[in-house]
Amino acid sequence: MGLHSLSPAEGSRKSRKRVGRGHGSGHGKTSGRGHKGAGSRSGAKDRTGFEGGQNPLQSRMRKLRGPNKKTSMPFERFRTATQAVNLDTLADRFESGADVTLEALQAKGLVRDNGVPVKVLGRGELQGPLTVHAHRFSSSAREAIESAGGTAVVVEA
Known part of the structure; x- marks a missing residue:
């Protein structure tokens, strides 16, 4: 036995469909494309976002330009989200000298979603020292x- 005598396994190779070779072939005349409609025409039929003649989603949506509007394109694709927690709420909910972890924030109802980063903002004042664990801190919050x-301990996401 040598490389010259090897052949593919039985049934693993299939001959290509030869369309447009007469009625007897089963793929003659319309060549398996049916009659009329976009599917029978030459050119692109299944392009991305095509909805069968219905006005596609990207055409139905309004196009508001500019980076600062919530409704502007590209629809929330690159928007980053954070959960804000202010210093005054930390002062209200935690005792002086407490260790404020993400789990503690969630237990007190200040943070809801585990997957969204927590940012501590500088509104309010702290009466006592706190060890605060969060993904981000505003400069005024860190200073306070x-x-x-x-x-202020930065937690890696």
Whole structure:
């Protein structure tokens, strides 16, 4: 036995469909494309976003330009989301010297979604030191936490 005598396994290779070779072939005349309609024409038929003649989604949506509108294109695709927690709510819900972790924030109802990063914002004041764990801190929040004797710990997402 040599390489010259090898052949593919039985049934693993299929001969190509030869269309347009007469009625007797089963693929003559319209060559399996049916009569009329977009599917029978030459050129692109199944392009991305095609909805069979219905006005496609990207045409139905309004096109508001500019980066600053919530409804502007590209529809929320690159928008980043954060869950905001302010210093005054931390001061209300946690005792002085407490360790404010993401789990503790969730337990107190300040944070809902695990998959969305938490950002601490600087509204309000802290009476005592807190060790705050979050994904991001505003500069004023970090300053206020550290001036109260606490620490701001950045959690990697």
